[in-house]
Structure formats: structure tokens, C-alpha cells
Amino acid sequence: MYRSRLRKLEGLAEEKNVCGALIVSASNVFYFTGFKGGFLLYSRNVGFRLLVPALEYLRAYDTVRENALDDLVTVVAYKPYGLPGELKLDIEGEEIVEGKAIDAIAKFVGKGCILLTDADSKQFISELEAKELKLQDASKDIALMRALKEPWEIERMTEAARIAEAALNEALANLEPGVTELEIAAIIEREIRVRGAEDHSFPPIVAFGKNTVYPHAIPSARRRLEDGQPVLIDLGAVYKGYCSDMTRTVDFGGVGDEFTAALRTVIDAVEAAIDAIEPGKKIGEVDAAARRILEKHGYAKYFIHSLGHGVGIDVHEYPRVSSDNNDELKPGMVITIEPGVYIPGKFGVRVEEMVLVTERGPRLLTRFPRELWV
Ligand SMILES: [Mn+2]
Known part of the structure; x- marks a missing residue:
């Protein structure tokens, strides 16, 4: 169900000649993965990452498995609120990033990289730009897919x-x-x-x-x-x-x-x-x-x-x-x-x-x- 949509997003990034995509609207993340929430990041180098706050990790992980996407989408927890350093999710291959979602995004995408996005919050966009990421609006393309x-x-x-x-x-x-x-x-x-x-x-x-x-x-x-x-x-x-x-x-x-x-x-x-x-x-x-x-x-x-x-x-x-x-x-x-x-x-x-x-x-x-x- 979701695999062909993820492939389409990949194709869109290729067609527009950019290095990846960042999906931030919960409904769009749901459209691509079946999980509502977090951020879906795609980069040609590291593939798909579903970034969620630590408290959502297990639910996101289980959803990705249920939707048979575990070979394609890696779930990553970010830990923004000074949670204990020894925090463990007890899942094999678990990936935890210290900091906020923006830090996790910057970790996976190289500086200067252009990302297709559906983000419309000015504050969020300027925070990403401060991390030297460039954004290109693709909300209409995604709306057309969803329609x-x-x-x-x-x-x-x-x-x-x-x-x-x-x-x-x-x-x-x-x-x-x-x-x-x-x-x-x-x-x-x-x-x-x-x-x-x-x-x-x-x-x-x-x-x-x-x-x-x-x-x-x-x-x-x-x-x-x-x-x-x-x-x-x-x-x-x-x-x-x-x-x-x-x-x-x-x-x-x-x-x-x-x-x-x-x-x-x-x-x-x-x-x-x-x-x-x-x-x-x-x-x-x-x-x-x-x-x-x-x-x-x-x-x-x-x-x-x-x-x-x-x-x-x-x-x-x-x-x-x-x-x-x-x-x-x-x-x-x-x-x-x-x-x-x-x-x-x-x-x-x-x-x-x-x-x-x-x-x-x-x-x-x-x-x-x-x-x-x-
Ligand atoms: Mn109506």
C-alpha cells in the first residue's frame, strides 16, 4: 500500500534533482507510512527515516512493521527534553538521537542539501535554514498524489x-x-x-x-x-x-x-x-x-x-x-x-x-x- 507512495516520493526528488524530502504534516506522513505523526525524512544517501519523539518510538516501530515497511523505513527516536542518558527502548537496532527533531534531521542530511517539503511554518523553515538546509515547496505535488x-x-x-x-x-x-x-x-x-x-x-x-x-x-x-x-x-x-x-x-x-x-x-x-x-x-x-x-x-x-x-x-x-x-x-x-x-x-x-x-x-x-x- 505504502511502498509505491514512498517510491513516488523518491522519484519526485530525482525528477526535481534535489537530494531528499522532508514531510512534516501528520496527514502526509500518514499517507506515506500509515503512521500519523513525527517527520518522514528521505535522503538519497540514507534512504527513509521516520523521526519520532522517544515516547512515540514503539508505536511508530510497530506500525512500520505491520505495514511491512521495516526494510525501507528506519524509525529513529529523538530525545528533546533532557530525558535520562541511559534511555533504552530495548529494541534491536534502535536508533536514538539527542536533541530536537531539527537536530535529528540535520544529522541525516548534509549541509547545503535541498529537501522537498510540505512544511509551511515560517519558524520551522527558518530553523532548518539555520542548519544550512535548503527547502523547496512540494505541497501541491503531494496534495495531487493524495487526491x-x-x-x-x-x-x-x-x-x-x-x-x-x-x-x-x-x-x-x-x-x-x-x-x-x-x-x-x-x-x-x-x-x-x-x-x-x-x-x-x-x-x-x-x-x-x-x-x-x-x-x-x-x-x-x-x-x-x-x-x-x-x-x-x-x-x-x-x-x-x-x-x-x-x-x-x-x-x-x-x-x-x-x-x-x-x-x-x-x-x-x-x-x-x-x-x-x-x-x-x-x-x-x-x-x-x-x-x-x-x-x-x-x-x-x-x-x-x-x-x-x-x-x-x-x-x-x-x-x-x-x-x-x-x-x-x-x-x-x-x-x-x-x-x-x-x-x-x-x-x-x-x-x-x-x-x-x-x-x-x-x-x-x-x-x-x-x-x-x-
Ligand atoms: Mn464539508
Whole structure:
């Protein structure tokens, strides 16, 4: 699974004619090794090193072995906080470096060496430069690799979607007058874990009534559900490191015609956007397809965010599905389609699906009714 990715990183360093690579984002390290955390260092001279603080050594070592990478990736512990000199991990061939991660990196890479990197922290970059290492940004190359999902990744994301859908069902079953937003959020969080997901992709958004006008509403213990209110629920699960993301807006006890009209238009926009998905098409055209429907019904001014985003190891990753993105859709990309209409003082509506781009067009990974009355 990971071997070919490491080979690709090697190839990228060769192609760009630099001596190595330094991967610092936890999600990118996970993409290349299956271990989330530490730093992945590659140099043409010493190969791959996974640098982790001493307390993570054993977990990193076991993960690398489980993923059959022990012949390719050497795990190295660094010992930054004045831990005892006789510190032993009791593992054959263990490698311990005194100092911080930066010291460990400098130890393996020669001065003046250029490293491809995804690092974006100015402080971290200047610390590396102080060690006479040069950096060349490769974050877009890595984002592009990650955007094209392999079948086993699609399977995990599909399972993450199934778990979130089951949690949403449970949440809907518990909607009744007097229940609070946070009580519903707690049900979702519990269901997600009980059903085998290790985490939620983000704290679930549960909004009642006027709280739905905020795209990123924060659930409250004081807001109690009343008949005739919209309920917006945005949730995701993380299954074996891969996220899902979906949103539904529910009519609780009859919100009214204005709400129903907005909900139906948003659903039409979802369908138009999904229909617009095909490999080779500019990503911006998918956003435009949804926006055209909202425009036709006078809602365009209330659609105040981009249409969607890539999903995978991170719940938000490349590509952004926005009108200004001229990159092309490619088979293997998983994106969300989530048009929304937020009318200040009244209500908000958002419906979100997760879609895989295939050679033959779109394939929905989320499967849940879009028009819901409770
Ligand atoms: Mn989303």
C-alpha cells in the first residue's frame, strides 16, 4: 500500500534533482507510512527515516512493521527534553538521537542539501535554514498524489460514510420538542464511536431554528427544539484514518413554504452539480452548475461559500471545489457537493453529499434521503 507512495516520493526528488524530502504534516506522513505523526525524512544517501519523539518510538516501530515497511523505513527516536542518558527502548537496532527533531534531521542530511517539503511554518523553515538546509515547496505535488484515491481508501471512506449515516438515523430518531442541540450532538458522537469509527471528522454541527443561518453553527445546551423549526446536521466519521462528510437539513414539524422551497432548490443544485461531474472537466464548472440553479430561484446571494472540497485523510483537502479552480477533475478524486442558502433572520439550508469521480462519471459515496420531515 505504502511502498509505491514512498517510491513516488523518491522519484519526485530525482525528477526535481534535489537530494531528499522532508514531510512534516501528520496527514502526509500518514499517507506515506500509515503512521500519523513525527517527520518522514528521505535522503538519497540514507534512504527513509521516520523521526519520532522517544515516547512515540514503539508505536511508530510497530506500525512500520505491520505495514511491512521495516526494510525501507528506519524509525529513529529523538530525545528533546533532557530525558535520562541511559534511555533504552530495548529494541534491536534502535536508533536514538539527542536533541530536537531539527537536530535529528540535520544529522541525516548534509549541509547545503535541498529537501522537498510540505512544511509551511515560517519558524520551522527558518530553523532548518539555520542548519544550512535548503527547502523547496512540494505541497501541491503531494496534495495531487493524495487526491487520487486508491480502491482501499475508497472502501474506508465508504465505511466512514455508512457509520455517519447510521449515527444520523439515530439523531433523527431522537428529535423531539425540548431536546437540545448538544444532546443531539452527543448522540452522534457516541454512535460514531460505538459503530467502530475511531473519531469524528469534526465536532458535529447541530443547529435548530435561527442557528441554522450560520454555516459553522455551534451547538448549545440552551437551545431547545420547537415544532416548526429547521434542523441542520453536518457530521462525519473517521474510519481507519479516512474521513466522511455529509449534511442534511430536516423539516421538524412543518417549517413553512419558504423553507420547503429553499430546501428543494438546494437539492436541485446538488443534483445539477453531481450531473456536471466528469473526468477532464474544470472543477470551477461544477460550482457554476450549482450556482446557476440557485441564481434562477433568487438564492445565489445567500450561497456564501464554495461548493465543496476534497475529502480523505483530512476532512478538507485538495481540491477546493470553487468557481476559481481551473484544475481538472480526475478519476479517483473524492469531493463534497454542499450548496447552502443562509437567509439572515430566517433559516439556513445545506445538503451535502460525498462523491467519487470515476472514469464513467460521478459515484455517490453517501446514501441518505435528501428531503426529510420528522
Ligand atoms: Mn464539508
